[in-house]
Amino acid sequence: MQTDYSRAILKYLMDYSNMDYPVNIHQIYEHLFNGQELDDNKKRGKLDTIRKNIVGLHTNGLIEMDTEFSENTGKRERYKKEDDDVAIWYEQKLDTRYALILIQKIMEMNNLSLNDKKNLVQAICDCAGSKIMESASYAQNVIKSNPLYDLTEKNGVKDSILFEGQQRYKAGNGEIPDIWILLSNIYNVLEKKKRKKISFKLYKYNSKGKFEVIHDDREYVVSPYFVTERAGMYWLIGLQDSESEDAVNGHKKNLGFYPIDMMKKINILEEDARDISEAFDGKEMTKEEKYKYIIEHQQVFYDEAEKIVIRVHKKNEDESENNTAYNLIYRTFGDDFYMLNEEETYDRILVIKSPYFIVKWAIENIRDIEVETETIRDRIRNEIESLDKIYPA
Incomplete structure (x- = not known):
């Protein structure tokens, strides 16, 4: 029975290739065997099998090739020297250039922990070709030259400027709390489910970097609509219940911006969310109008534009x-x-x-x-x- 290297070939192409960085059949062979990705002592027929596997992956739409391999006239498919001229690659889900922009943006997010940032950066690299991103010097420069990268308590910049008798406190909220509860409810609409109201409490930092609840432990009840990012922070845009004591800071109709990293004890309620049209005199809000709302309320000021x-x-x-x-x-x-x-x-x-x-x-x-x-x-x-x-x- 002939060995099938298809999965190993596909993994190599996903890690090491894209449209701008194609490889050839001989590079695949060198990686799989001389790189000891596979332990196969059968020398004969390896390139022929790789050739056949590549053709199969291409036929199934899993990989791209700029031209076909040379025509075979024998009974079996055979590797030929001119096959080295065929460019082969995996069509990455994310272009390398866009990946760098996303990485830079993530490094600037103020309410993501360092560990969250590293995990997100790795996920982006995986979507753009992890080994390409890892080996690209410009990618590493973007990541590692950022002052937020790999900053620890031991060598943090603040420690180097302290004078004797001074104190500094570490902020206690390193991650976005309950974000998945919030997002799953907002995007229920994609699963044809009814969006529900949510309740939460808002917190603030004190001088020691600890969280304290604000507004006398009051619970907010909000109909959530969408999440946006402004000034390096995540914000929920929603319509606060008009029965609340100071609904949207006194603006009964206007949508409000709520800082997600300051929200805790987020709960999904049984009551259906109010329709977003209530904030706009009964008019529906299209995707374009949602975008327009965010643009008009730049820097999350939500007085009427x-x-x-x-x-x-x-x-x-x-x-x-x-x-x-x-x-x-x-x-x-x-x-x-x-x-x-x-x-x-x-x-x-x-x-x-x-x-x-x-x-x-x-x-x-x-x-x-x-x-x-x-x-x-x-x-x-x-x-x-x-x-x-x-x-x-």
């Missing part, structure tokens, strides 16, 4: 050209703004955003932009007056 006109400075106070203004605009809004008209010293653009976010953002970036909408200007003035009381001249 408004149309706001902003002046983008084209010149500095000394009349020199301003070279940074549109860097700020595109880095903040991407292409999610509208050009109104151009003036000599500034351009006017329109954004639809949370006013609270724009107020904070405008104060930070006074050299590059100026808010034109008068109601927002009033709020900026009030904010500056408050700052002046804290930092008087």
